[in-house]
Amino acid sequence: MNVESSSKLSFEIIYESLFSVIYRVAYRIVGDSAMAEDMTHDAFIKLYQRNEALPDLNQTKYWLIRVVKNMSFNYSKRKQRERRAYDKFKDRVPVFEESGEDVVLKKESKNLVKDALEQLPHNLRVVLILKEYAGMNYREIGETLGISEGNVKVRVFRAREKLSQIMKEVM
Amino acid sequence: MCPEKELLSAYYDGELESPWSDRIRDHLKICEECAAKINGFKELSIFLKSDSEPSVAEVMGRVRQTIQAPEYKWRSHLWDRRVSLPMPLLAVAAVFLIVVGFLFAYRVAVPVSTPSQVIVSTDNSGRTELQISAPVQDMETLIKLLEEQGSFEEVIFQLPSEGEIWSQGEPELIRAVDFNRSGQ
Structure with missing residues (x-):
């Protein structure tokens, strides 16, 4: 990967170079394609709205991975809590046997x-x-x-x- | 002697440098147990990549469209900016704001009376005229001022032209200048 100041790098170059890896990391954490899309979208929006330029493409990649990883794990934790709450509720109502x-x-x-x-x-x-x-x-x-x-x-x-x-x- | 499992894992990832990687490569030729471990790592990698991933190209196009939407281009960065402050400074600022807030609330709840004003003028006939402006809430000061001036030929009270005035009980001013009822 070329080491070039991200202030010189256009958003388009960063997007083209890093989208795939960021999306893949998000997908493997949340395990859902639609959610991974949302996480990747939000990570790039955060980069877009960032005021300070990152030193190079590698640092931009590490930064984006950190952002998407944190968001994805937060989502996973929330999902787990919801699942636990649902399981508790399910125990209280009669369950029909599956065929x-x-x-x-x-x-x-x-x-x-x-x-x-x-x-x-x-x-x-x-x-x-x-x-x-x-x-x-x-x-x-x-x-x-x-x-x-x-x-x-x-x-x-x-x-x-x-x-x-x-x-x-x-x- | 077999290398540690962690070293085998690092060797599999291509993270070991020359003398170590060569030694492990030679060791793997003669040790079935370690070779099996390396195979196990390979199988894990194959397993992890065994399921299909969604097509990135399609997602990429969709996300690009939303990012380049005008609302993101013109969105103010100032409101999204986060500022980190040390906790002691934050606590001092909070205490300061609470104190200032209380003082402000107190001033609003208890209006501060404007100080009394005395204007002295002399008319054509040589009589001295005193114009005393005093707030309605602060009758004590007005009475004190009148007492300080000595005797008067004529006293005119002019009430504020704006605002409503209710008669409630006996005015303090009348009580002060009135005759002594108990002595009657």
């Missing part, structure tokens, strides 16, 4: 990758997403999250270990 066909359909539509990622703690999930989907190296991940490269190495490894366990349980 065999319904159960099969639900299993088929179940997204294994999304479910597995959702079971990872946030700090492990984010490093794995940045490694596997954003194609970032340990230094870049560390710079984005404000942690050391050594810490990134440990987190990536732990995320893999945990994910292996989850997959053994699910499959």
